Amino acid sequence: MSEFGWDTLYCDHADAYELLVSHEDHQGNLLRAIQAIQSLDRKVAAEFGAGTGRLTGLLAGHVRRLHAFDLTPAMLRVAQGKLRRQGWKNVSLVLADSRRMPALPEWADFAIEGWAFLQIAVWHPQEWQSQLCLALDEMQRLVRPGGRLILIETMGTGESTPKVAPFFREVYDFLEKERGFTSFNIRTDYCFETKKQIQQVVVPLFGQEMLDRLVESEAGWILPECTALWWRDVQI
Numbered sequence: 001m002s003e004f005g006w007d008t009l010y011c012d013h014a015d016a017y018e019l020l021v022s023h024e025d026h027q028g029n030l031l032r033a034i035q036a037i038q039s040l041d042r043k044v045a046a047e048f049g050a051g052t053g054r055l056t057g058l059l060a061g062h063v064r065r066l067h068a069f070d071l072t073p074a075m076l077r078v079a080q081g082k083l084r085r086q087g088w089k090n091v092s093l094v095l096a097d098s099r100r101m102p103a104l105p106e107w108a109d110f111a112i113e114g115w116a117f118l119q120i121a122v123w124h125p126q127e128w129q130s131q132l133c134l135a136l137d138e139m140q141r142l143v144r145p146g147g148r149l150i151l152i153e154t155m156g157t158g159e160s161t162p163k164v165a166p167f168f169r170e171v172y173d174f175l176e177k178e179r180g181f182t183s184f185n186i187r188t189d190y191c192f193e194t195k196k197q198i199q200q201v202v203v204p205l206f207g208q209e210m211l212d213r214l215v216e217s218e219a220g221w222i223l224p225e226c227t228a229l230w231w232r233d234v235q236i
Contacts, residue, residue, distance in 0.1 A: 014074040018052040020201040024225060026191035030152070031058045033186050034112070037231050038148050043109040046142045048098045048135065049116020053079035055152070059112070060088040067103070069096040099134035103142055111139040114152040121171045129174060136179060145236040151175065155185055155226035157206060158213035162226045172228070181230035190223040 034040070040062035050056050050068035052075050059066055068091060070076050076093055083091055096102050098116065117135055121128035139149050153172070155162035162185050164172070175181040192198050198221060202210055215222045 012074070014052060014072070014078045016201050016204065017075070018078050019197065020190075020205060021052065021054045023190045023192050023197065024054075025188035025227075026219065026222075027187065027189060029186045030188055030227070031062075033184075033229055034058070034150065035062075037229065038110050038112075038150060044107065046101075046103070046108040046111040046139070048101075048111060048113035048139060049119075050079060050093065051075045051114075051116070053082045053093075055112060055114040056088070056091060056093075057082060057086065060086070060091050064090065066091045067094065067108070068092065069094045069098065069101060071095070071097050099131065099138060101138045101142060105141045106144045108142045108147060109144060110148040110150060111143050112150040112152070113139070115154065117151055118153045118168065118171060121167075125167075128171065132171070132174075133179075140234055143234045145234055147234045149181075149232050149234065151181065151230040153228060153230075155228045157225050158210050158223060159226050160187075160224045162228070172230075175230055179232065181232045183228045183230040185226055185228045188225045188227040190225055191217075191219050192221045192223070195221070 040059065042064045044065045045059060045063045045067070047055055047059070047066060047068040050070045053068070056066060056068045056079060068079070070079070070093070073095060076095060079093055083093060094102070098113070098120065117132060120135055121132050124131040143149060155164055172183070176183060192202070198211070198214065202223060210223070213223060
């Protein structure tokens with residue numbers, strides 16, 4: 001069992017979250033996957049649920065402008081620090097709820113979220129469809145006709161092939177069958193250089209049993225991770 005939940009993680013342990021996600025996707029598969037479904041060059045992007053700037057940093061060097069939004073001040077503080085250190089001149093960070101965005105319609109070439117919308121469903125188990133649809137509708141509202149919506153969510157931590165809990169599968173089926181999204185899977189394995197890092201984030205977040213999923217390699221300690229990308233065009 002984990003020591004603290006994902007809800008308290010975002011508010012009270014943003015640095016631990018950043019330590020975790022900064023070690024994900026050591027193969028560099030995620031950016032290539034995004035570029036396979038969306039041209040980034042000279043595009044204006046809206047990022048929902050930016051967190052500590054995991055996706056923000058990947059996209060900043062490729063898009064013309066990126067407006068990133070997140071609900072949690074603690075996460076945005078970490079992202080703001082990264083913005084200053086890395087010099088993201090084309091990025092703005094704004095405190096906002098993905099279900100009620102403080103932005104005018106139809107200004108983005110594409111909208112993207114990473115590991116954020118599933119949490120909306122998890123936090124609202126009795127009304128997850130309506131709450132998730134609020135965020136999806138806001139994403140569509142901000143994108144120009146002919147633009148694209150992109151969602152990124154987990155398909156299993158510690159798993160070499162996709163394996164998701166029944167509730168997660170229900171959410172993903174809803175995206176595909178009811179909201180018209182298409183998906184494909186990639187690997188975004190974590191790579192930790194030291195056992196101290198593992199004790200700092202892997203055990204508190206995923207539980208002691210996740211240690212059995214680690215594989216030692218020349219690069220470090222590998223924790224398999226399966227991820228999926230969903231996308232859908234905004235109709236003209």
